[in-house]
Amino acid sequence: MIARVLEAAGLCTTSISLVREHTEKIKPPRALFVPFPFGSALGRPNDPDLQHRVIRAALDLLSQPAGPVLRDFPDDESGTEPAAPVQASAVAAAMDGADVAMETTQMRRYHEQWAERTGRTTVGLTGIAPARFRGVIRFLEALADGSEADMRERPPDVPLPVYIRRCVDDLKAMYYEARMTMKPEASGEDIARWFWGETALAQLVRRVKDRMEAAEDPAMKGAAFGIAR
Amino acid sequence: MPKLDRLPEVNRNALLTFPAPVNDGAPCSPLAKPLSACRVALVTTAGLHMRGDVAFVSGDQSYRVIPSATPGGEILQSHSSIGFDHVPFQRDMNVTFPVDRLRELADRGTIGSLATNFYSFMGAQRGWDRIQSETAPAVAKALLADGVDAVFLTPT
Numbered sequence: 491m492i493a494r495v496l497e498a499a500g501l502c503t504t505s506i507s508l509v510r511e512h513t514e515k516i517k518p519p520r521a522l523f524v525p526f527p528f529g530s531a532l533g534r535p536n537d538p539d540l541q542h543r544v545i546r547a548a549l550d551l552l553s554q555p556a557g558p559v560l561r562d563f564p565d566d567e568s569g570t571e572p573a574a575p576v577q578a579s580a581v582a583a584a585m586d587g588a589d590v591a592m593e594t595t596q597m598r599r600y601h602e603q604w605a606e607r608t609g610r611t612t613v614g615l616t617g618i619a620p621a622r623f624r625g626v627i628r629f630l631e632a633l634a635d636g637s638e639a640d641m642r643e644r645p646p647d648v649p650l651p652v653y654i655r656r657c658v659d660d661l662k663a664m665y666y667e668a669r670m671t672m673k674p675e676a677s678g679e680d681i682a683r684w685f686w687g688e689t690a691l692a693q694l695v696r697r698v699k700d701r702m703e704a705a706e707d708p709a710m711k712g713a714a715f716g717i718a719r
Numbered sequence: 720m721p722k723l724d725r726l727p728e729v730n731r732n733a734l735l736t737f738p739a740p741v742n743d744g745a746p747c748s749p750l751a752k753p754l755s756a757c758r759v760a761l762v763t764t765a766g767l768h769m770r771g772d773v774a775f776v777s778g779d780q781s782y783r784v785i786p787s788a789t790p791g792g793e794i795l796q797s798h799s800s801i802g803f804d805h806v807p808f809q810r811d812m813n814v815t816f817p818v819d820r821l822r823e824l825a826d827r828g829t830i831g832s833l834a835t836n837f838y839s840f841m842g843a844q845r846g847w848d849r850i851q852s853e854t855a856p857a858v859a860k861a862l863l864a865d866g867v868d869a870v871f872l873t874p875t
Binding site: 491492493494495496497498499500501502503504505506507508509510511512515516517518519525526527528529530531532533534535536538541542545548549552553555556557558573574575577605608609610611612614615617652655656659663666667670677678679681682716717718719 | 720721722723725726727730734735737739740741742743744745746747748749750751754757762764765770771774776777790791792794795796797799800801802803804805806807808809810811812813814815817819820821823824829830840844847850851855856858859860862863867868869870871872873874875
């Protein structure tokens with residue numbers, strides 16, 4: 491949709507398509523259909539050669555004077571990653587009763603190494619520094635226990651259900667990046683199975699999700715689905 | 720995506736029932752010069768933004784400006800859907816937002832130059848009214864003002 495607006499304004503566009511059936515209907519001027527899952531539009535992380543081949547194939551379409559043009563990227567590169575991530579409900583929880591705050595502190599050490607080594611982190615949606623995540627854990631524990639909890643860091647224009655989700659997203663991102671330090675070869679699926687199956691945080695997130703689902707506020711119920719399912 | 724017939728049923732159905740609008744034909748602005756002379760911009764619908772910028776919420780039809788020189792560590796993704804794997808983006812931003820790859824192409828002279836600013840929208844939209852009437856035209860205007868010739872759009 492955006493490509494069509496940009497093109498109509500005088501810009502020459504080329505797009506990556508992940509769902510051929512949708513692209514056939516929407517008809518962006520030029521699109522390259524790739525066989526990769528959502529979250530991997532350019533192929534594989536840390537595979538600049540493949541990324542360059544995808545980009546080159548997409549940029550080559552710019553020479554097409556008129557569209558819609560929808561071309562396929564050779565799909566011998568689809569790899570073995572599953573098309574969609576494993577969800578909480580598909581993983582049995584192997585542990586119970588562990589101390590989430592202690593675990594979070596442990597993860598933070600691995601996460602610091604990750605941030606140092608890669609020079610980046612995707613933790614940051616709440617703006618709360620990982621060193622203060624114990625406060626976020628206390629907040630989630632209070633919610634899971636059914637208390638009326640809130641965070642003083644929550645900006646007034648961010649509704650509570652949205653903020654809860656950002657707290658969970660930040661913690662999950664820290665755990666996932668920590669796991670990539672612990673097990674550099676782990677796939678996305680390995681990490682999701684570890685998180686939902688073996689961490690105390692995941693058990694807490696499940697309890698928060700159950701509370702949110704049972705809430706009367708539809709926004710709270712809706713947000714539950716985005717935290718665990 | 721892999722071909723839909725290779726997906727689990729729940730994922731296939733979610734995609735097949737998605738209300739993609741049906742358009743006739745496509746607008747066209749042919750490239751007026753060789754790629755090696757073009758100024759190129761990146762526009763993504765992966766819900767990216769700069770650290771500290773306003774995060775996207777579901778169905779958000781606004782956009783965020785990401786200067787093309789922004790270091791990877793300053794870019795966050797608030798399209799936090801659990802419907803896709805975030806690990807590839809956590810490992811390498813370029814798998815969704817290939818800033819480093821485009822810079823390499825500019826350094827090699829394959830493309831002329833990079834736009835001053837790149838732009839990001841939210842993914843998984845089910846409404847496009849504001850994008851069509853307001854926010855995408857605003858991005859088009861800003862790109863043209865920056866002298867951009869060609870735009871590469873990447874999804875989540």
